[in-house]
Every structure is written in structure tokens, then in C-alpha cells.
Amino acid sequence: MSRIPDEVLEYYAELFIEQRIRERGVTFERFLDLPEAYLTRKSTAPRDRRLLACLVATAALFSSCGGPSDAEATASRFIDHYYVKVDLGRAKEFTSGLATRKIDQEQVLVQGIGSDAGSRRRDVAYRLVEKRNEGERLVLVYDIDIRGQGVPALRKRSLISVEKIGGAWRVMNFHDFDS
Numbered sequence: 001m002s003r004i005p006d007e008v009l010e011y012y013a014e015l016f017i018e019q020r021i022r023e024r025g026v027t028f029e030r031f032l033d034l035p036e037a038y039l040t041r042k043s044t045a046p047r048d049r050r051l052l053a054c055l056v057a058t059a060a061l062f063s064s065c066g067g068p069s070d071a072e073a074t075a076s077r078f079i080d081h082y083y084v085k086v087d088l089g090r091a092k093e094f095t096s097g098l099a100t101r102k103i104d105q106e107q108v109l110v111q112g113i114g115s116d117a118g119s120r121r122r123d124v125a126y127r128l129v130e131k132r133n134e135g136e137r138l139v140l141v142y143d144i145d146i147r148g149q150g151v152p153a154l155r156k157r158s159l160i161s162v163e164k165i166g167g168a169w170r171v172m173n174f175h176d177f178d179s
Contacts, residue, residue, distance in 0.1 A: 008159060008161070008173070008175065009032075011139070011141070011159055012031070012032060012035055013028070015035070016028055016031050035177055069138075070169050071138040071140075071162045071164075071169040072128065072131070072138075072140065073169075074094055074162055074168075074169040074170065074171065075138075075140045075142075075160045075162050075169075075171060077094055078091055078094040078095065078160065078171045078174070079126055079142060079144070079158070079160075081093075081094070082103075082174075083124050083126065083144055083146070083156075083158075084124040084126075088103050088106055088107050088110070089107075091103060092104075092107075094170065094171050095170060095171045095172070096163075096165050096170040096171070096172055097170075097172045097173070098172060098173045099170075099171045099172055099173050099174055102173075102174070122146060122147060122148035122149075123146075123147045123148070124144065124145070124146050124147075125144070125145045126142050126143065126144040126145070126158075127142065127143055128140060128141070128142055129141050129142065129143050136163055136164050137161060137162070137163045137172075138161070138162050138163075138169075139159065139160070139161050139162075140159075140160045140161075140162065141157065141158070141159055141160075142157070142158045142160065143155065143156070143157055143158075143179065144156040144157075144158055144176070154178070155178065155179050156176045156177065156178060156179060157176060157177055157178075157179035158174060158175070158176040159174065159175050159176070160173075160174045161173045161174070
């Protein structure tokens with residue numbers, strides 16, 4: 001198993017505890033193999049709604065403190081190209097390291113598909129719900145809503161880690177799961 005960055009591990013540990021996944025007979029290691037499978041099976045409880053309300057209030061507080069930082073702007077541009085426009089080539093321009101390798105793999109998988117096939121007839125909205133500053137690293141959590149004609153709405157939670165590399169912020173890793 002490859003090494004999981006500390007911020008990702010902490011984030012999933014919090015979800016594992018909050019949603020009481022161990023009580024369903026699932027080990028943390030098994031949960032980490034495919035967290036989406038365990039997170040999509042639970043309905044939203046009142047406690048989760050309170051947590052979401054706190055996260056929304058925190059996001060509002062951050063947005064009232066002025067414009068987004070360079071790190072947030074980089075993450076936002078990445079989201080615009082990766083999720084909204086479905087332009088992997090442009091999204092890759094904002095990445096480095098593992099994030100670049102992930103996009104390279106996706107580009108191989110979608111070779112031969114039209115460039116606008118993924119973005120046709122759909123509407124994507126996203127919002128920052130949490131950010132954690134860890135020195136030269138910033139972890140941003142976004143809620144992403146994707147709606148399309150004739151398909152059910154899709155809600156994703158995306159964890160994006162950005163780091164300053166050579167004086168510029170770069171997306172180092174990203175991971176999304178159904179929320």
C-alpha cells in the first residue's frame with residue numbers, strides 16, 4: 001500500500017469516527033481502501049447537518065476576510081478545468097507530483113473521447129467548506145454539485161492539497177468521493 005499523506009489520513013480518520021463505520025464491522029484499513037463505498041451508504045443525520053452548518057459558517061467567515069489566497073485561487077482554477085470544463089490538459093497545468101500522475105492516467109483512459117463529451121449538457125457548482133493551513137501546505141475541502149440533463153444529480157466532496165513549489169502554488173494531490 002502506498003503512503004497516504006497525513007492530512008488525507010486525518011481527514012478520513014475523522015469521517016471514520018464521526019460516521020461510526022467501525023460499528024458496522026469495518027476496519028480502518030478496509031475503509032481506506034475504498035472510503036466512497038462506506039460513506040455513500042449512510043444517510044445524513046441531524047448531527048451531520050450541524051457539522052455541515054458549522055462548515056458553511058466557517059467558509060462564510062473565510063470568504064468575508066477578503067479575497068482568496070493564491071493557494072485557493074490555484075485550487076479554484078484546477079477545479080474549474082478539472083470538474084467544470086473537463087479539460088484535463090489545462091487542469092494538469094496547476095498540478096505537480098501525484099496529482100500530475102493521476103491526470104496522466106486519466107488522459108490515457110479517455111483517449112479517443114471528444115474533448116467536450118464530459119462537459120456537454122451539465123452544470124457544475126462548487127464551494128469551499130473547509131481549509132487547513134499546514135505551513136507550506138494547504139488542504140482545501142470542496143463540495144461539488146454536478147447536474148446534467150437526464151441523469152441524477154451527483155454530489156462530490158473533493159479534498160485538494162496545495163503546496164508552494166518554486167514560489168508558486170501547485171495542486172499536489174486531489175481525491176474526491178460521493179457525499
